[in-house]
Amino acid sequence: xxxxxxxxxxxxxxxxxxxxxxxxxxxxxxxxxxxxxxxxxxxxxxxxxxxxxxxxxxxxxxxxxxxxxxxxxxxxxxxxxxxxxxxxxxxxxxxxxxxxxxxxxxxxxxxxxxxxxxxxxxxxxxxxxxxxxxxxxxxxxxxxxxxxxxxxxxxxxxxxxxxxxxxxxxxxxxxxxxxxxxxxxxxxxxxxxxxxxxxxxxxxxxxxxxxxxxxxxxxxxxxxxxxxxxxxxxxxxxxxxxxxxxxxxxxxxxxxxxxxxxxxxxxxxxxxxxxxxxxxxxxxxxxxxxxxxxxxxxxxxxx
Numbered sequence: 001x002x003x004x005x006x007x008x009x010x011x012x013x014x015x016x017x018x019x020x021x022x023x024x025x026x027x028x029x030x031x032x033x034x035x036x037x038x039x040x041x042x043x044x045x046x047x048x049x050x051x052x053x054x055x056x057x058x059x060x061x062x063x064x065x066x067x068x069x070x071x072x073x074x075x076x077x078x079x080x081x082x083x084x085x086x087x088x089x090x091x092x093x094x095x096x097x098x099x100x101x102x103x104x105x106x107x108x109x110x111x112x113x114x115x116x117x118x119x120x121x122x123x124x125x126x127x128x129x130x131x132x133x134x135x136x137x138x139x140x141x142x143x144x145x146x147x148x149x150x151x152x153x154x155x156x157x158x159x160x161x162x163x164x165x166x167x168x169x170x171x172x173x174x175x176x177x178x179x180x181x182x183x184x185x186x187x188x189x190x191x192x193x194x195x196x197x198x199x200x201x202x203x204x205x206x207x208x209x210x211x212x213x214x215x216x217x218x219x220x221x222x223x224x225x226x227x228x229x230x231x232x233x234x235x236x237x238x239x240x241x242x243x244x245x246x247x248x249x250x251x252x253x254x255x256x257x258x259x260x261x262x263x264x265x266x267x268x269x270x271x272x273x274x275x276x277x278x279x280x281x282x283x284x285x286x287x288x289x290x291x292x293x294x295x296x297x298x299x300x301x302x303x
Contacts, residue, residue: 002064009068012076012176014168021164022080023107023123028160028176030072030121030128032154037132039066041149045142046110055139058190061267062183069176076172077118081110139190140200146187154180202241209243 046090049056107125110116132147151287154177161173194200195196220235229235235248263279264270 002067007011008072008075009065010072010172012072012079012172014076014080015166017083018080018164018166018169019110021166022077022110022118023079023168024160024163025073025080025123026107026119026121026125027123027156028153029070029077029118030126031156032129032132033149033156034122034128035066035073036068036120036128036151037150037168038146038153039063039070040130041133041146042066043136044133045146047140048135048137049139050137055190055194058186062186065179069179072172072176074118076169077110078116080169081116111252138204140194140206141204143187143191143194144204147191150180150187152183154184202239214244218244219247221249221252223224 030036042059042272046056046059046063046116049059078290107121109119109125111122113119120126134142134149136142157173157176157180161170161177164170164173191200195202200206203286218239220229222229230248230250234246236242239246253292260276263274263276264272
């Protein structure tokens with residue numbers, strides 16, 4: 001259950017309208033690293049967390065706070081658009097509010113679609129996308145994604161902070177910067193605690209190390225023209241997982257054969273000269289795994 005209160009977590013009161021800045025501020029609402037993304041990312045991580053207790057409670061606390069940040073920014077955008085004056089170039093278009101909005105710098109959809117309010121979109125008007133979120137069920141992988149999301153969000157907030165002189169806008173962004181600072185620290189601390197609780201290692205997931213081709217889990221392959229990657233500490237140190245020595249491979253060679261696609265199905269109409277022969281026919285039944293094949297061998301009558 002969620003419960004809404006009319007009061008904002010922090011004030012969203014600009015000193016004066018500014019439709020151009022309202023357009024820019026949309027990035028913090030509906031951009032890839034905006035507040036809508038972290039809200040939905042944390043909510044789905046919390047709903048997908050399989051352990052009751054401190055980790056789930058932490059996720060849900062921050063997720064619910066982020067809902068409030070969406071509302072703060074939405075309120076700020078609406079107030080920046082309120083009574084926005086036409087510039088000299090828009091006076092002749094004042095009879096047409098849509099044309100005036102376009103000429104004045106407002107996102108026209110803020111006038112056409114939302115009636116002078118915020119959009120669930122970024123600063124280019126691109127709609128927010130649920131594919132921005134990361135909610136895997138693996139808390140180490142998710143918390144690292146959360147650190148990155150908060151870092152990118154704080155970076156964009158910092159850039160926007162330097163794009164306005166409005167004291168009311170700056171005050172709200174100062175609050176947001178501080179919360180982004182703390183949220184980064186919270187997720188970093190939660191990663192440390194996961195590891196201290198033996199719920200995660202340094203690598204996510206902490207599994208299949210005996211299955212991976214471990215000889216390829218040590219060296220940085222030198223595959224660019226840059227000359228200095230070997231000078232980093234990562235080229236000669238114990239790995240953060242404490243299990244292997246990290247090194248540098250100066251002249252890596254390809255380990256696979258030449259890349260070559262097979263003959264195409266003629267019904268797909270790919271351009272083809274016949275040099276690779278006829279396409280292979282569909283091999284039904286080969287999609288079964290090992291256990292399925294064993295079952296078929298033991299119970300042939302059931303296939």
